[in-house]
Amino acid sequence: MSSPPSSSSGKALDFEAASKSAVASVESLKFKPQDDIAGGVQVTSFSEIVDEVTLHFQIIRLAKQIYVWIGSNSANLGNLYAAAPTRPNNTVSVTSILGGASDNTGSGIARRLVLKTGLNIIVACNIPKNNPMLEANAEKKLIEKLIALGYSRPKSQSSGPGLSSS
Numbered sequence: 001m002s003s004p005p006s007s008s009s010g011k012a013l014d015f016e017a018a019s020k021s022a023v024a025s026v027e028s029l030k031f032k033p034q035d036d037i038a039g040g041v042q043v044t045s046f047s048e049i050v051d052e053v054t055l056h057f058q059i060i061r062l063a064k065q066i067y068v069w070i071g072s073n074s075a076n077l078g079n080l081y082a083a084a085p086t087r088p089n090n091t092v093s094v095t096s097i098l099g100g101a102s103d104n105t106g107s108g109i110a111r112r113l114v115l116k117t118g119l120n121i122i123v124a125c126n127i128p129k130n131n132p133m134l135e136a137n138a139e140k141k142l143i144e145k146l147i148a149l150g151y152s153r154p155k156s157q158s159s160g161p162g163l164s165s166s
Helices: 007-029 105-117 132-149
Strands: 040-048 054-061 065-071 079-086 091-098 121-125
Touching: 007 132, 054 132, 065 105, 065 132, 079 105, 091 105, 105 121, 105 132
Parallel strands: 065 121
Antiparallel strands: 040 054, 054 065, 079 091, 079 121
């Protein structure tokens, strides 16, 4: 530049510098995939007929957690539970995020998925109430899929979160 910037071009340079700084800040906040998930987020959807009811499943695998939705007649969210491994006894804590305490469909699934995967689990469950066989069979289909996707903890690992390498 041959001449010093005028006050209006000085403001433009300041704005440009601030913009570059903001872009750099946003870039640093972007999701960075972990080594165990090459693409960062993996989404798997499938449907199964279980006890004459069509169930739809969606599994969203993030870096250190899995979100699962199980639904039947509608695409409603249903009850939402969060479960996580707790230390030091390797137990699991489960809490209801959405839904009443009278209907715990999905709570047990969330607890057992943490034990199976060692990861934090969010389960949204919208399947018919008062049908424990349907819930058990839906969980069985879900676990089969999680194992096929490589999301289960190796059988030799008895404590601590982890995944099988796939």
